[in-house]
Amino acid sequence: MLGSGGVTPNPHRHGPSGAVIVNDTTYLIDAGEGIWRGLARAAMSHPEQIAEHLAPYRLTSLFLTHLHSDHTIGLPAVWLMPWAYGREVPLEVYGPVGTRSLIEHLEQAYQGDLHERRFGPGATEREIDAHKIITHEIKGSGMVYEDGNVKIEAFHHEHGSFEQNFAYRFTSRDRVIAWAGDGRVEGQLDRAARDADLFFCELSTEDMIANANWGGATVEEKARTIWSYHIRPKELAAFATEMNVKQLVTMHERNYTDPYEPDALMAEFKRHYSGAVHSARDGDVF
Ligand SMILES: [Zn+2]
Numbered sequence: 001m002l003g004s005g006g007v008t009p010n011p012h013r014h015g016p017s018g019a020v021i022v023n024d025t026t027y028l029i030d031a032g033e034g035i036w037r038g039l040a041r042a043a044m045s046h047p048e049q050i051a052e053h054l055a056p057y058r059l060t061s062l063f064l065t066h067l068h069s070d071h072t073i074g075l076p077a078v079w080l081m082p083w084a085y086g087r088e089v090p091l092e093v094y095g096p097v098g099t100r101s102l103i104e105h106l107e108q109a110y111q112g113d114l115h116e117r118r119f120g121p122g123a124t125e126r127e128i129d130a131h132k133i134i135t136h137e138i139k140g141s142g143m144v145y146e147d148g149n150v151k152i153e154a155f156h157h158e159h160g161s162f163e164q165n166f167a168y169r170f171t172s173r174d175r176v177i178a179w180a181g182d183g184r185v186e187g188q189l190d191r192a193a194r195d196a197d198l199f200f201c202e203l204s205t206e207d208m209i210a211n212a213n214w215g216g217a218t219v220e221e222k223a224r225t226i227w228s229y230h231i232r233p234k235e236l237a238a239f240a241t242e243m244n245v246k247q248l249v250t251m252h253e254r255n256y257t258d259p260y261e262p263d264a265l266m267a268e269f270k271r272h273y274s275g276a277v278h279s280a281r282d283g284d285v286f
């Protein structure tokens with residue numbers, strides 16, 4: 001878990017990002033704010049277990065769930081910093097339609113940095129294409145990637161007005177990991193999550209929704225808006241039970257307690273859910 005946080009600037013939780021490690025290969029999911037520091041934190045928390053897998057030269061593929069800024073704002077960092085630290089191949093980015101435009105504009109925005117690092121006095125001998133991004137736009141639900149380690153499928157589920165908002169299902173020889181960055185059950189979240197060994201999913205409070213700083217002026221308006229983007233606790237509980245997930249991991253939590261009570265949201269969720277569940281913290285390894 002590289003970043004378990006959300007839009008709210010929580011000093012203990014970076015923006016949403018994770019890494020799935022299969023054998024010697026690392027697959028990043030989402031690029032939230034602080035991903036570069038989140039990688040360092042995770043590596044330093046588990047030096048024997050994963051530090052080598054999070055080395056900059058291994059950060060060569062990234063899968064975006066959707067194009068909300070909180071899931072993509074770390075993209076320049078995870079593109080440019082690992083390159084500056086020795087990534088030898090282009091970064092491959094998979095994401096919804098619109099990813100290409102986002103990346104083309106980032107490439108324009110960072111021309112000055114790219115030129116200076118490639119040709120300035122501090123430039124070192126590098127692979128000629130290593131600074132590039134190769135973009136793979138996902139046209140629709142289904143298989144998006146396969147290699148000797150893992151099969152990766154993407155399934156759309158609803159999240160506000162996005163036409164594409166993907167949950168990823170990673171299938172390796174011995175494990176299924178599902179990752180829903182944001183969004184509701186409606187759509188094909190079931191195809192991502194069914195029988196998963198690990199299901200990473202957002203969690204929002206219903207009890208404290210009156211304190212939400214967005215969604216409308218009244219509780220009714222906030223509820224209408226927020227539940228068009230996110231899963232209610234009781235819905236997630238019923239869904240995870242029905243899907244037979246072995247371990248649920250909550251992340252990207254909306255805990256609107258005021259004053260902030262870190263454990264209140266999980267206490268609320270456990271009123272609905274009796275299965276195995278863990279509220280992720282940055283640097284956790286599952
Ligand atoms: Zn979102």
Ligand SMILES: [Zn+2]
Nearest residue numbers: 068070071182
């Ligand atoms: Zn989000």
